[in-house]
Amino acid sequence: MPDPSTRDTTTTVVLLATTPAARLSCGDGTLLDRIGDQLAGPPARDVQVVTPGGGLGADLRGVAKIARTATGAVAMLPADLVAHNEALALLLEHPARDTGALVSHGVTAGPTRPPVRVEGGKIVAAGSSFHVVPEANATFRGVLQAGGADLTTLADVAEELAELADTGKLGPVTPAEAVDLLLVGLVRTGVAVRAAWLGPLHADRVAGQHAADAAVAGLADVDEAKVRLDTAVKADDGFFATYFVSSWSRHLIRPAAKLKLTPNTVTGISIGLALLAAVWFSAGTQSGRLAGALLFYLSFVLDCLDGQLARYTRSFSRLGAWADGMSDRLKEYIVYVGLAFGSADPGIWPLAVAATILQVVRHSIGYAYGGAVSDAARSGATWGRPPRSLQEPADARHGPGLLRLAERMDSRTIARWFKKIIVLPIGERTALIAVTAAVWNARVTFLALLCWGGVAALYQLAGRIARSKR
Template sequence: MTRVVLLGSSPGPDTAPTGLRLAALPGTPTVGERLRSQILSLDPQPAAIEPGDTAAALRALAEVAESTTDNLLLLPDNSIVHDELIYQITKAKRAALALVAKEPRPEDAPDDEPVPIEEAEPEIGERTLEGLLVRVRAGKSRVISVGTAQLAVTRPNTVLLGPLHLQAKHLPVLAETCRELAELTHLFGQEDDLVQLVVFGLVRKGVSVGIRGRRDLFYRRVTTQEEANEAGAEISGMDEDRARLNNAVKGADGFFTTYFVSTYSRFIARWAAHRGLTPNQVTLISIALGVAAAACFATGERVWMVAGGVLIYFAFVFDCVDGQVARYARKFGVLGAWLDATFDRFKEYVVFAGLAVGYVVSGHSDDIWILALVALSLQSVRHLLDFSFGISNRRKPPSPLPTTPLDAPSDVGLRKALEKRKIERSTGIRGVLRMWTRAGRYRAVHWARKMVVFPIGERFAVIAITAAFFDAQVTFLTMVIWGSVAACYTLAGRLMRSLAS
């Protein structure tokens, strides 16, 4: 469940922008009517905070944070936004996430900034972007610092568009921060946005506030009928369903899955979802194809081995489709997650058995069973290590960020603390891990790292190709050799991360 707080329109003239009509949309709803219908599934009775008195608004927000145990979504009430964007923001893994827009880099700007960020002088941001003052410094993944009308920020480059999602664990900090900010309103200006002030306080309290852009979705605040007309026309001309479909595909898949499956599997997922197929039903199709592939491999005949390779490929395709259907249709369940995780292993192991049987019945030595058991055991141990590391990693508390007083005149102290933290985390094992992470910016290294861990897509591709063109012995040798390299690589990485924490 998510508690929604609608923030009164700020900054901007008090012209009741929620009553503006969106003539370009079906039914010509008002901005307020459309937004309330969109958040109905999240919170049937959203809290509302009126604009005007900043101190009163901050105290009201503190009361809301103290009165709920649910996640919190702050949303300006003059927002025009895609449903899919609201969904993505509220379902993100980040404990705190803000929607932002970064200033576009001038085309004639030099490749390097003229002054290193650590040497730049803090400033009171006076530039505007989309009607908001640029008073936020953001990095690649999170907000670094925020300023106000009287508190300077170093080289601001971003505006907070409005939506801010906080998981329940941050609500005590939010309540405390809002009450403290309410006593410091003399340091703010009328043009300081309420969301900006909240993020300002959270960041100075050491909360990591992640960022994301609109990407292929729409968000805008409106304060006049002209802006509402423009926004309505723009949003009506965008294909939200296509964006939703694209977002149903995992962004961190392996090379084979990305280029040989996800390029078209999303369209199968949409077809299945529109015809009422559930993710669990798609999972059963995948299981059936996997068992059929094993049966083909068990014959040992070349034509059936080729057929088995085709079937195991499509078993993997539908294994991807079931998750895409779940994300596209927003149908999630514990049973589905269990089926997906369990029967991925089942398909793999039953195919191992089919390959071994086919190798023996075609007149080869039954020593193949030794290779099959080695491949199965290696894969089982890898899955056990993956599961145990994931559990322990989730229990590890995040590394704390530095804090600074809310009334500090600039972010210099905060930035010095961040620089010190960066230096400390750039030595020893942490330094090696940091360098390896940064190397992932290069495309070749990125995909090499994806493939070396031998993800499920690459495993099913190896089975399909080697079984179709060679025999089970080649399949198992490839699985064992590549799997061993992957096991050594991942084990070394996890040991280093454990020692660095």
């Protein structure tokens, strides 16, 4: 099994042509031909077709074999799927190459649309004809991808499910449910499965010629170009970024693409504007603080735009991801220095240093926890991947009361925004710095950062502790 740290970005696609519907007529070929053509384009993909023969157990063991030898993410989808190109891209061309599944809101569950429950952007319960999902709020639409770090778990799950299916312990499941069962297995073994929302796009499995014809015809009802632009903007961003930046920065995406600007170029310009903001802040005048506040805001706009442009053009790179994350910290700390230099307050530098240390600690809380969970998952630690039985037909909620309260808040719009704001994300910090510096002075800015940042740190720490006990 290759080391996950050495995996490349090539996605292996397992196309399950195990149902008669895969041979239904579609244009000049079949549904299998159609989806094969869709998968033939970039990025680089290794498409492996699993044909009927041997039953569900054999199909699952085939998936396990591919997962154990793959050098990148592995995507699994049925050949009887009729979907927009953009729908497939939500997973297959996502920059993270992570573990995720295509899901949809507000669609009645059925044999080809098993129920799932999504909380906090992750699938926390998944169903099949055997597995029940209480309080389901979405449906799975047939496309599942396992990131490189989760391939060993995928292979283990596939082999365990194959054994259970062969011995009849999963009831009358059929080869048509192979992907559904794999999703159930990944979720129940504790893998973090990102919910990739389908939105207005179509992705439907079909069982007959009439349904296939209707599904293909229905694809024309959606403007994929518009959806591509819409999905370039983060759907789950912070309050300030959503309403005061992305509401208009989206109109810059296509012009930037036409000018052939790269995301890294936009990141560089963003850093330049932050440097200019720090210079104006260092002047120590009211007009200087106003100019600095405006430049710092525009710097954040470009910080959002670089990600939007990357998602729109699908021009992702590891360097770009690293540069984007580093630039956020760099710009913020440079502005701290500019504000401190421009203040005549003799006690401003201790406040600036304290604000910097607090931000470093807050980021450490988040990254250290994520790294610990990832390391535990790779090493097989039970607390990193809590075992759950694949034979239990029902799935129940569990977890500490604090965590369940936080999850319930996600279902209420006002509470959900409160949760986002209280952690003082980069958008809210930008607004806080810009407004307090422009209206008052650097001392007020640093005191505001320390007070709000302290509350955010305690909230984050409590959340990490609660999740670690889940």
